Amino acid sequence: MNQETVRVLWNSIECSGYFRMGLSASDAYARAKAGQFVMIRFCEGLSPFLRRPFSIHRLIHKGGSIQGFEILYKVVGEGTEKLSLCRKGERLDALGPLGNHFRLPGKSCRIFIAAGGIGVAPMYFLTESLLHQGRGLHECTVFIGGRSKDDLLCLNDFFSAGVETVHISTDDGSAGSCELVTGPLQRYIEKNRPDRIYACGPLPMLKAVADMAIPYQIPCQVSVETVMACGMGACLGCAVQDKNDETRYLHACKDGPVFDVRKIDL
Ligand SMILES: Cc1cc2nc3c(=O)[nH]c(=O)nc-3n(C[C@H](O)[C@H](O)[C@H](O)COP(=O)(O)OP(=O)(O)OC[C@H]3O[C@@H](n4cnc5c(N)ncnc54)[C@H](O)[C@@H]3O)c2cc1C
Ligand code: FES
Secondary structure, eight states, X not given: OOEEEEEEXXXXXXXXXXXXXXXXXXXXXXXXXXXOEEEXXXXXXXXXXXXXXXXOOEEEEETTEEEEEEEEEEOOSHHHHHHHTOOTTOEEEEEEEESOOOOOOSSOOEEEEEEEGGGGHHHHHHHHHHHXXXXXXXXXXXXXXXXXXXXXXXXHHHHHHTOSEEEEEESSSSSSEESOTHHHHHHHHHHXXXXXXXXXXXXXXXXXXXXXHHHHTOXXXXXXXXXXXXXXXXXXXXXXXXXXXXXOEEETTTXXXXXXXXXXXX
16 A cells, blocks of 8 residues: 655646646556546645545656656545645645556457546546557547536547547537537447447446447446545445445445446446
8 A cells, every 4th residue: 555745746727627736756656557546635734534536647757757647636625625726846645546447458449438527537547558558559539528618628638649539529519519428429339339438427427338338248447436435445435336246335446446337336
């Protein structure tokens, strides 16, 4: 278990209500994989008392080694509000990298990556890993959805990483097509069936993605962002129902946060 004090390298506003924070960290993060997360606590003050989980958005490289990692976050309550006020040089207490990770395909694949709202946070690291690992082996198509144009994050980052097609949709039609992210995903699955789907976003979105993938027998992994208290399998606060055994619960923090959609009841 790696617990350390990390320092804020930058904490910049991405767009209204969303921030990007770079944190310097030890080379324990060199082994971090896409889908893993960190539990962050403030060094100053007791509030909020519990750590808050954030996906590793990407690793920060400097001179061939790992300088730290970046998180992308949305301000929703006390902890993220306090985080948004952090300045460069401030210290935070981080536990990580935690949890399992997305499993990458061994052979050339057509891959669909779907992200809803702040669910895009782990998907950039995943896309980078797929493109880096594959070096042209995989064909990645990204689907990003948000409530409005202000909730569409990282579009240019995906293009810069080498993704050729990024579909955007918004609930209010202010950018891209006026529909849920599952709309274009469904049409593309019917037109050009992928070998794999990866998704992260609100639970109803993940359920809809699973309902598309399972009938077509498309391998599909989702990252679930349940409420978490300890992040280490000790409090049972992040229970996810095992789909194949109704008496059994899995821990999103230890068994997940990434699950095969055939294994959990969404
Ligand atoms: C594995 C994992 C990875 C995550 N990665 C990210 C990330 O990269 N970026 C990011 O912005 N957020 C991420 N989250 C969600 C993030 O942890 C919560 O938004 C954060 O803990 C809220 O803290 P708060 O003190 O600001 O809000 P609180 O005061 O604790 O809660 C404010 C509101 O947000 C709701 N809320 C709290 N936690 C969650 C949650 N997990 N999902 C949905 N609603 C929640 C509460 O029910 C409440 O309505 C992740 C969660 C998990 C479990
Ligand atoms: S968050 Fe405590 S068991 Fe998962």
